[in-house]
Amino acid sequence: MEAPPSPPRARSGPLASLRDSRAFRALWVSNVFFFGGAWTQTMVLGWIVFDTTGSEFLLAVFTSARLAPMLLGPFAGVLSDRHDRVRLLNIACGWALTAAVAVSALESVTDAPYWVLVLAGLATGLAQSPSQPARSSLVLELVGRRNLSNANALNAMAMNMTQVVGPALGGAMISAFGSSVALWISTGWFALSLLALWPLRHADTEGARRAAPEPVGALLVGGIRTILGNRLAAGVLGVTLAANILLWPVYQAFMPVFAKESLGLDADGLGWLLTCSGVGGLTGSLVIAALGDFRFKGALFVYGTAAWGTLWALFALSRHVAVSFALMAFIGLLSASFGVLQTTLLLMTTEPSVQGRALGVQELAIGVMPLSSLCLGFSAQHVGVATTTLLSSLLLVAFLAVLALRLPGLPRYRGV
Template sequence: MAVNPEDYSRPKRDRFVAFVSLRNRNFRLYAIGSLIATMALQMQTLAQNYLVYDLTDQATAIGYVSLALGVAILFCSLAGGVAADRLPKRNLLMAGRLGIGLFALFIGVMISTGLIAVWQIVVASLATGIIAGFTMPAQQSYVPDLVGEKNLMNALALSSGIMNITRIGGPALAGILIAAFDVGPVYYIKFFAYCIFAVILLFIPITGKAVASAQTANSPMKDALDGFRYLRGERTLLSLLIVGLLPVILAMPYVNFLPVFQKEVFQVGEAELGLMMSMVGGGAVAGALLVASLTDYKYKGRVLVISGLGFGVTLTLLGVVAGPETFVLSLVVLVFTGAFGTAFMALNQALMLTITPPEMRGRVAGLFMMTFGLQPFGAMPIGILIDAAGAPPVIACFGGATLLFFIIVTIFMPRIRGL
């Protein structure tokens, strides 16, 4: 039988290309620790929103708690970005996980002793936001140190995928635990999970190098100003930051108000709330895996814009179809909402860090995390409007605003489409 010589010369496509970064031992350890900690975080997020709404019967109260977290992240992320470029990222991550775990333990004890009050949750959220703001830039810029430049986009997308895998099982498990044992055990689980992550980080060697200014007379303030100057001079990077900002404010807060849909719109129990969050997580995993497979794809900017448009459409659709008789249909919509939203955010972040030189990644990650600190500034008015007009019409309006924004981006920002 004749053999075609081209069969030997044609490179074979790796069927596991979406998971190539997991062949790296250090990234694999990081991924395991991140999986454990993020599973607990997703459980605690649902439990906290449920607890606050159960204590107050006000969606606005959820907004207050989110605002405390977001303001702290907003004002601490830039300092965290400077720290990430000057100090060992692994050590920053370890300290941050332990600190956040201790505040989860505090809230768990308050719940178990019957002393819990909303103001305590607000204070704990503020403290958690300060720690997260100071350490999350290190977490975002740590991945490139682990995998190098070649597999950077794949590893960043996989990190997002790992986070969103936990959105499938985490909320569902939290719903079951809340129904069976109340909210307290969820906070204890978060404490132990974050401690485990800190221990796993000990087995990863310190990698990456601090910027030269860390060994010279340059002050942290000068490093921060250098980060702003770099961003101002990089028009593509600035465009990506702006495009990522509006969805964080207009669209991302919808997840915080799913307990309102559960209790007031669908009129179902805690287990169904966990199922709602799991549907969002399932879609989000699909969106993250899509981005992970785009390493060699030329038209990433087009995928970014299409993802944003899809996010706006599905969020609007959720507000339109949600009702007491449409729970199953709404679950389907939530799957697509999670897929489009995560594909957009993961690809936006990956593009930003890919085009940023290693010595600036901590500060750029800090600026990127500042946008997440603005999310509660959307959550607050959304919560107020939901208390006044109900969840479905408010979410539909904010979804429509998101869709309009991405239509404008598609028409007037060819720089983004051309990436």
């Protein structure tokens, strides 16, 4: 195999990493289609679940199954540090395509029962979550440290572009043609993602050359000790954990409830509500990409996430469609400060030898969503989704205020 070219020097402009690295362009295009398939399928399956059961709790159970594979994050991180990351992504795309074909075909011939929808969500999660450490750490190998913020912002743009297109298209297809057509669309996205990885098939990444002789357990324990011994990395992971306990489950599980009960929207309206978030996230990612290797990474991460939590509190109180759409757009805008920088800061504050495992621990922190979704679903069933979201938002803002006081090095971190 040929060794990959040296990472390009940092250049200005929001699309610098896409211009400078052919390998990163291929990965980015694959990510666009992969996230597109995941967003479309998650939105459609979630709508089917709530439409057929009318239960917030059963919707939370579905979401928990969809997100449960995140608990495999640390083991996926070990695989990312030991094996060829491109090969791991090909396996993940192939599994996603297989699972999508199966659930789409079943929904086309019959109304899938609830347990089948839960299994479909689990299958999609098994394709997406365990591949994330390889997907994210491969970026650093392809573009280098100075281009990392730009490249991660472009990856966040890919996700937010699919949030714009995927839910809107999924909602429109449900309204016009039914759920099975929308599921087949997500199947096509996964197929295109697999094809986009083809140019990377001969890439000899560092992950392929690092096949460590230590047992998996020793690698896992040693890596976690190293990561948690780093106060800045631990602080970044703490923010990730808090956000995924308190607020991300609301977005993942309860947007159909807000749309239907608080705002009186149908499936098409839900798609456009999620599209507002995607447009905002796309804009925020573009701004961060344009900033390049900027100096206030830590401050934007901590204070931007706090502002994001504040906007969620306002959204929970809103009962006006126009106001809620505007708030969701700004929520998406500020979500970029969290979504982009949590990975950028974690990679910058850890050693290359443990970066896959660091991202695996991050995936585990995100993986608390299945449990927190159940807890928030139980709360929503008794006190309502709006009250649950309001309290969760205020708790996140309070946590970030305490963190800024106890770990001032994190909001001051420049990473340059």
